[in-house]
Amino acid sequence: MTMSVPWSCSLTGGSWEHAIIVNVNDCPPLLRWPPGFIKEDTISQEHTTKSDLPSPSLAEDAGYLLARAGGRAISEFNRALQSYGMRRWQYTVLVVAADNGTRSQREIGLLLGIDPSAIVTIVDDLEREGLVRREPHPKDRRTRQIVATSAGRERLAKLRPVATTISEGLLHNLDEAERRTLLDLLLRIAHE
Template identity: 45%
Template sequence: MEAQPAEPSTFGMLLYRAHRLARAHANDAARPTGIELQHAGVLSAVRAGGIHSQRELGAALGVDKSTLVRIVDDLERRNLVRRERSAADRRAYEIVITEEGERRLAEADELFAEAMTGLLEVFDDADRRRLHDLLSRFVAQES
């Protein structure tokens, strides 16, 4: 029997459902650390360096200003980041990851990886590589 072509109208919903499934599993797995994927995205971007202001951070992550402020406020309350006046622009603040933020992010990253490994068990190694390649090409359109 010949394979039927994939219906383009179903891709959006499948990607949305895959995102919800992966996010829920990752967040559940990392719950003991108090880090969710939205927190990890901010912490990882700050840890990677090169981003100095909250504005740059929002642009790099594609997060609107009010959402980013809420996330950074939450991380700051939990002593995972701190805001420091920028040496280059005294009107701006830099977001700096704390030692506690580094430690908890490392723990969460391990738990996120375990959660994704579990979800991806439905695929063999070749399928996982292919899925990764396809998704990488798909999101590269964003650039």
């Protein structure tokens, strides 16, 4: 039995923009959870290789590969968060607010690389749901700190395992040393 799973290579003739086909026996835990995440299909297994790229030179294009991997991660994460009524940026802002409740909206936007107008909307959405609140900054009355509420921390406790599952699924083809190396390199690139 083969299954069509929301992932990130083109599915010809299918209904999803981003999909990869896997054999159910090879599914990492991510692909078995949450319920309803996997759709049955009749298409055979595919794996991406250099010859599958639109152009062989893209195999050496770090920007293309990072964008492709990032797009895959975002797509999968948003899909998993959908049942919680959230998207990736909302989750990420909530994590920062919970881990460090002394950052201003502006600081969070700069830290995460979110446009100032977008961070306002994200914080507004989280605040409307009661997941964060804006508190006066102790040293600057014009600035508000973004702090996770108890409801926000509870939601985050439910979402962290989802994020872990997504990460494990993305990296399931790498051994532990490769995972650590990849994460170390991405950290250097992302926060240079």
